[in-house]
Structures are given as structure tokens and as C-alpha cells.
Amino acid sequence: MDRYIRNIYKGVYTVLVGMRITIRQFFEPNVTHQYPYEHDFEKKRNVREIPKGYRGQLYNRIEDCIGCKKCELICPVDCITITGDKLPKGEQLWDSMNVIHLKDGREIIGLIEGEDKKLNLDEEMTVTNITSRQGPQEVVDRLEQSGDESRTQTISGSEVSRVVTRNPVVFYLDQFDIDMSLCMYCGLCTEVCPTECLTMIDTLEGIEYSKFDRTDLIFNFDKQEMYGKDEAETEEAAD
Ligand code: SF4
Ligand code: SF4
Structure with missing residues (x-):
């Protein structure tokens, strides 16, 4: 008889232990989404970072x-x-332009002033006619706000990883x-x-x-x- 009661107790106890997790999850926010109707959940929750170069x-x-x-x-x-x-x-x-790749992965498109367009890490380069068609967005925004018609920026050579001249x-x-x-x-x-x-x-x-x-x-x-x-x-x- 004792054994019978013990078995009932164990059965009820294990069910309650299992239900404890279920009940706790019941009050947690949903992790499932109505994809593809809901597209923006990752952006909103910042769930993932996409590796550079993906x-x-x-x-x-x-x-x-x-x-x-x-x-x-x-x-x-x-x-x-x-x-x-x-x-x-x-x-x-259109004329040739320079694509300046920065070390942080961003790029600037414009015209490097001067004859020698080789990368010199010790010198600054002046880039004119920066196009708004390509970021970095904060550079473009800054230029828009300043109302600078020449769309010019000075970039330190140490910030630059490489320069490509497009034809x-x-x-x-x-x-x-x-x-x-x-x-x-x-x-x-x-x-x-x-x-x-x-x-x-x-x-x-x-x-x-x-x-x-x-x-x-x-x-x-x-x-x-x-x-x-x-x-x-x-x-x-x-x-
Ligand atoms: S399958 Fe074709 S289009 Fe797609 S990444 Fe390869 S080369 Fe480019
Ligand atoms: S490989 Fe040539 S055609 Fe293709 S995207 Fe580049 S420049 Fe254009």
C-alpha cells in the first residue's frame, strides 16, 4: 500500500516539476513569428549581427x-x-572617380585632388565631388547639412585601406x-x-x-x- 501511495506521489511530483517549466514559459513573450508576414522582428529586437563579408x-x-x-x-x-x-x-x-575604401569597411566615392593618387599613409587626402549615391551615410548627411557645394572631405591616409580608380x-x-x-x-x-x-x-x-x-x-x-x-x-x- 505504501508503495502504491509513493508511486502516486512520485507521479504527481514529476508532473508538477514538468509543468513548472511549461507554466513559466506560458508567461514568457512569444519567440515564434508569423513569417513571412512579419519581416521586421529581428531588426526590432536586434537579435542577430550579420558578420562582415556575409x-x-x-x-x-x-x-x-x-x-x-x-x-x-x-x-x-x-x-x-x-x-x-x-x-x-x-x-x-561620366568621368573617372576614386573609390576610397576605409579600414572600417566603409567606402567613399569622389575625386581625390592632385596628380598622385597613390595611397600614402602619412598624408591626408582631399576628396571632392563626393557622391551621395553611396555612403557612408553620416558623411553624406554631414555634407548635406553643411550645404557644401564642393562636397569635399579631408581623410587621413591612416584611415584608408585602399583606393580604386574607376574608369x-x-x-x-x-x-x-x-x-x-x-x-x-x-x-x-x-x-x-x-x-x-x-x-x-x-x-x-x-x-x-x-x-x-x-x-x-x-x-x-x-x-x-x-x-x-x-x-x-x-x-x-x-x-
Ligand atoms: S551564382 Fe552567379 S550571381 Fe550568384 S554569386 Fe555566383 S556568380 Fe554571382
Ligand atoms: S563585372 Fe562588369 S558588368 Fe558586371 S557589375 Fe562589374 S562592371 Fe558591371
């Missing part, structure tokens, strides 16, 4: 793309489609599509890009871009208006 969604800074098609050729799964025309000899869309653009791009539903994130296309305009986004935006329709995963980077063409002109050319 291979996320591809992004083409199209204003720097020279239409060389190296990325399209090297892609093992043919998910990049580029069509474009070479401009007549002697014509170019004048001589190609007109009609189409630059990347089908991210096919991409296998190998990164080969970014490695061969001579102007470093093709990059993989290593923030949450580069990881979380789910869509309901697969065709929405074809990202389109041609920007006709960037070339000074309006829509009517573009449609006319298509006809």
Missing part, C-alpha cells in the same frame, strides 16, 4: 558598372542577364537583371567585377528578402533615367 543579396551600384559582362560570363548558373551598347568612340557617360563609363546598359532565385551565392561575380560595383549585401536586408512570387526575385538594376533618358524616349527606343 554573402547576401547581390547589389549593383549601377552608376559604376562599365557593362564589361565579366560577372555574367563567370556566373556558373547564368542568373545574370546584361544587354547594352557601347557608346560611340570618344563619348563617355569612365563607355557602355550604355539597357538591362541588368539578377535572378536571385537561381543564385547560389558563390560570390564569383563580385570578385571579377573590375569597378567593385557588384557587391553582396552583408546586412539583414541582404538576407531577408523573401517574396511570395519567384519572379519578384529577379532584381532589375538598369536605370534608364540615370542616363538622362526619360520613359517616353526609352519606350520609343524599344519600339
Whole structure:
């Protein structure tokens, strides 16, 4: 009889121990999310930090793309489609610019003043015409606030890791599509890009871009208006 009662006691006791954890969790906030309807939970809670250099969604800074098609050729799964025309000899869309890569991973695009554009760690470099198309955002914001028309910044050589000179653009791009539903994130296309305009986004935006329709995963980077063409002109050319 004693044993019978002891068994009942043990059974009730172990159930209560198990239920203690269940009841405690019952009052904890939810950890599940109605994905993909809820997209922003990680941003709100700052759950994760994405490691620098993570291979996320591809992004083409199209204003720097020279239409060389190296990325399209090297892609093992043919998910990049580029069509474009070479401009007549002697014509170019814009002049060469310098991409200054800072040691903290940010980059500034502008024109380094002076003839010698080699990196000298002991000297400061003056960068003019900094483009607002590319961060670092705080530099751009500061320039906007100061109303400085020349868009100039002085950067210490010790802050800089390398300087890339991008060439004048001589190609007109009609189409630059990347089908991210096919991409296998190998990164080969970014490695061969001579102007470093093709990059993989290593923030949450580069990881979380789910869509309901697969065709929405074809990202389109041609920007006709960037070339000074309006829509009517573009449609006319298509006809
Ligand atoms: S990262 Fe994607 S688009 Fe680039 S080469 Fe690899 S598969 Fe192609
Ligand atoms: S390799 Fe770079 S510059 Fe050449 S077409 Fe591709 S994105 Fe443009």
C-alpha cells in the first residue's frame, strides 16, 4: 500500500516539476513569428549581427558598372542577364572617380585632388565631388547639412585601406537583371567585377528578402533615367 501511495506521489511530483517549466514559459513573450508576414522582428529586437563579408543579396551600384559582362560570363548558373551598347568612340557617360575604401569597411566615392593618387599613409587626402549615391551615410548627411557645394572631405591616409580608380563609363546598359532565385551565392561575380560595383549585401536586408512570387526575385538594376533618358524616349527606343 505504501508503495502504491509513493508511486502516486512520485507521479504527481514529476508532473508538477514538468509543468513548472511549461507554466513559466506560458508567461514568457512569444519567440515564434508569423513569417513571412512579419519581416521586421529581428531588426526590432536586434537579435542577430550579420558578420562582415556575409554573402547576401547581390547589389549593383549601377552608376559604376562599365557593362564589361565579366560577372555574367563567370556566373556558373547564368542568373545574370546584361544587354547594352557601347557608346560611340570618344563619348563617355561620366568621368573617372576614386573609390576610397576605409579600414572600417566603409567606402567613399569622389575625386581625390592632385596628380598622385597613390595611397600614402602619412598624408591626408582631399576628396571632392563626393557622391551621395553611396555612403557612408553620416558623411553624406554631414555634407548635406553643411550645404557644401564642393562636397569635399579631408581623410587621413591612416584611415584608408585602399583606393580604386574607376574608369569612365563607355557602355550604355539597357538591362541588368539578377535572378536571385537561381543564385547560389558563390560570390564569383563580385570578385571579377573590375569597378567593385557588384557587391553582396552583408546586412539583414541582404538576407531577408523573401517574396511570395519567384519572379519578384529577379532584381532589375538598369536605370534608364540615370542616363538622362526619360520613359517616353526609352519606350520609343524599344519600339
Ligand atoms: S554569386 Fe550568384 S550571381 Fe554571382 S556568380 Fe555566383 S551564382 Fe552567379
Ligand atoms: S563585372 Fe562589374 S562592371 Fe562588369 S558588368 Fe558586371 S557589375 Fe558591371
